Amino acid sequence: MSTKSEYPVHKEVLDGLPVDYYVVHLRKKIILQTNNKEIEPGTACHKAFFCSEHPCDVSHGKCLFQQKLTKNQNSEFHYSYTKDNEKCYFRVRGTLLKKDLALVTLEDETAYMKKKEESERNSEKLERIAHLANFSYWEYDVKTRIFNASLAGREIYGIDKEFISFEEIQSKNLKEYRDLFEQSFADLIRKGVGFDLKYKIQRNDGAIRTLRGIATYDRSTNMVYGIVHDITGAENKYVIDIEYQEYLSMLFKKMSSAFAQHKIETDENGQVGDIVIMDVNPSYENLFGVRREDVVGESFRKVFPQISDRWIQYMGKKALSGEAKLFKEYVPWLKKHVEIYAYSPGKGYYVATINDVTDRIQSEIELKKAKQQAVEGDRLKTHFLTNMSHEIRTPLNGILGFSSLLSQGGLTEENRMYYGQIIEKSGKRLMKIIDDIIDVSMIQSGQIKIDKRPIDINELLREVYTMYSKGNADKLKRIKFEMLPVESTDDRIMYSDKEWIYQALNNLLDNAFKFTERGKIAFGVEKSDLNEVIFFVKDSGIGIKEEKQSYIFDLFRQVEEGQSRSYEGFGLGLAIVNGIVKKLNGKIKLQSQHKTGSEFTIVLPRNHEQVLVKKVAGHESSSA
Structure with a gap:
């Protein structure tokens, strides 16, 4: 029997996105899922997005989203509506995940559009003034x-x-x-x-x-x-007549856009040499951090020594040609993206309006990244479900198949023992899968409980060592397995949750034995002092490629992915370890080289003060 996921897009992926995203059911016209805490799932999309009681721009029975998002998988469009006599503008981006299901984000462009409209009105005023003058x-x-x-x-x-x-x-x-x-x-x-x-x-x-x-x-x-x-x-x-002069001066000073007038200096061969600043407005002073009295009459190269010769030549040639140009530039020393509209009122001169569009550019970058993350999250979820189906069916088939063989007569004692071992191994594998799913569910939902007690670190290590020595007898004929305990008696006790540390070491050692065929596996404590305990697991296995190391602790990520992979599992082990370590206020690190091996280190607080408190309390109790 198949089960449907509660979330169309994996909840953890959606919650981690830097912008508000919405999963919309196009036919029902409701929001199924969102990381916007102010919007309840089940809310009508037209009401949540555009404050409308009715679907937007219905045509031939289809609302605006259905018209735009069913033609192509990816779509972008602009939408505006009037609220309280104010015009509101939005840029809408959508990705069709499957039929009637879309991933949507909205960007409020109202402030940008008003600024753009004001800039256009100012430009028209300047043109009228020039005509009137x-x-x-x-x-x-x-x-x-x-x-x-x-x-x-x-x-x-x-x-x-x-x-x-x-x-x-x-x-x-x-x-x-x-x-x-x-x-x-x-x-x-x-x-x-x-x-x-x-x-x-x-x-x-x-x-x-x-x-x-x-x-x-x-x-x-x-x-x-x-x-x-x-x-x-x-x-x-x-x-110019004083009335126009005052009006022009007022407009120049009040413009929200930075505005500057320039003259091009050329050499004896007519090549652009430099640009001289003739005048700037207050918005220009604010944007570039300069004073008008310091820059008027000065060259660009003197005022902005960081500017490239390429830019000087580019703007100079535009001014000499009289060509108008709208373009975007990143200004490194300001760490800002600007949109520049430059035009030449006469050969050898140019004026420019400049707007800071850093927020808009950054928003576009984040939206693109968020979209990629959402698509990748959906792919990983599908990959995980496929893997989980395979991983569960395999041990189940082993249990059912060999149980059926055991029920038949005529088996030798040797065969019965062999089939029983297979059933036991399959049962343990199935139990491990179920345990992992429960663990990751508890970690992701924040329900993991921490029970801190004094722990004898060496005792914990011996328990782990004994279990893996007995459970991997065949592999240990080809692999050297070592444990490094805490040497100092004073540093053997820490205050933490033994069961979760045990689980984290188990997951790391499971991977070490899975991916190591020959060589050496070592684990233990690298350092233990008053402040912290550093556990490690090191192997000489296949290692992890550098490009995969940045996301190896993410959910559903594996060293190998796809149906052709050589190793069992479905990518929860390291994510569980990462979740446990964070819950214990620690951190995990990885050093790995492909085809050479890997070393994981877990740094946990020793909580030495609490160890002492427990010792004192225990001493007083025994004295009484």
Whole structure:
């Protein structure tokens, strides 16, 4: 008769996950199992997740989870709902374990989405301000005599095409400014004289506009880079109207995202040399731990000496190309993940908004790890059940088969004794399996009881040695079996639970004899002093591969796994030892080399003070 596990996913695996996980029955729309202590199993998933009395987004009789999680085994989607007039956002990840059964996790993205929406609103405000301020970047190719202006620049001139010839620009200038404009351009290119000119144009619609142009010449690229500002109505001011200036300043300072403006420095060959910080906002100061007055006008390499040349070159080339880019970077000296949106408002310049996304990235990493652990836990559980079926059936078949043979007549005395030995051996093996299952159940449920009493360590070791010497007579013809007792009489007594220490040593020695065909097995006490007792079990068996040593104490893990394994057992022995040792406030260590052997050490507190108390109490009792 087969029995179903109480938990669809092994409870210990689910409880150990770093995030809240839910096992959902898709058809019944209830949570069967969760490690979230605030959610009761049996709660409707739509009520627990989204505060809804009804299934979410039902279509063709299927709720949202059924639509998303039955098409593919693994799925990820976003969901939002409104609660108390507030929009709530979630990222949902799900793994279809089997039909109608899914493993689900939810990540609350409300704070992130609000921050993102605020960032988008701020970017739109900046774009509107630039438009309202009639401010534009442009560049001029000296060789082709072609201007390339931004959209704002084309609107200032009333021109609807992106590339404009020098002659077309000159044709817009009022006649009294044309010679001055051309001469100023020529002096900039030939003599390096600064270009800072106030002049007037007439657009196609007849409107007269007063402009201020500022430009610089890059000899290495034979390009002129400049800005133009429409100052009509404010000819005596070379700044944006004070209302817009205050608004822009307020927005810049209040942005939750870090914001910075930069200029690219190039060498004589036009290659990126460094980046100069032109301005930063308070959020930037907080994120990078700097002060505005210390960084404005300074180079990146000076402010951030840890930064790599690769990053300088990458951002510099983006600025020179004018390409906008959204990307994520890990900043080692901050130990933070950041999301950067960088764009170039003009060639040789770039601005960047930077958001700290460390928590989100870490959450994604933990969710991925948790998902892997959950899938691995389910695999191990299935593997364990398969092994347990095999391990129980094997001794049962031995008992039933040879009992049937014993009931038949005509057997010799030798055969009866041989069959009886097989039945006894199978019975002991079956009893060991049952004992292990009970032990691990008690350990996992916290029901293991500790009965501490004074223990004669050497007496305990002799009991273990005698049992294994008699029970492994055949193997001891090929294996040297040694016991190392406590030498000092003063250090022989400890205060702990004898039965559980005995059980831990038994499990370790069972493995030693199982995996050692020739050589040596030794056990005993490596050290005993006032503070601790160190037991050890050492063998020259097959050893444990290095990649398996990190999880060898986990439930259901074995040196060999799969149906083709060479050794009996189903991976509870070392997990039981680990549970016992932790309950006794100790620790267990492993040193092993594949094909050479293993050594397990158990470090337990000796509880010397309690030993003395018992001795004194016993002395007073006998004196009375």
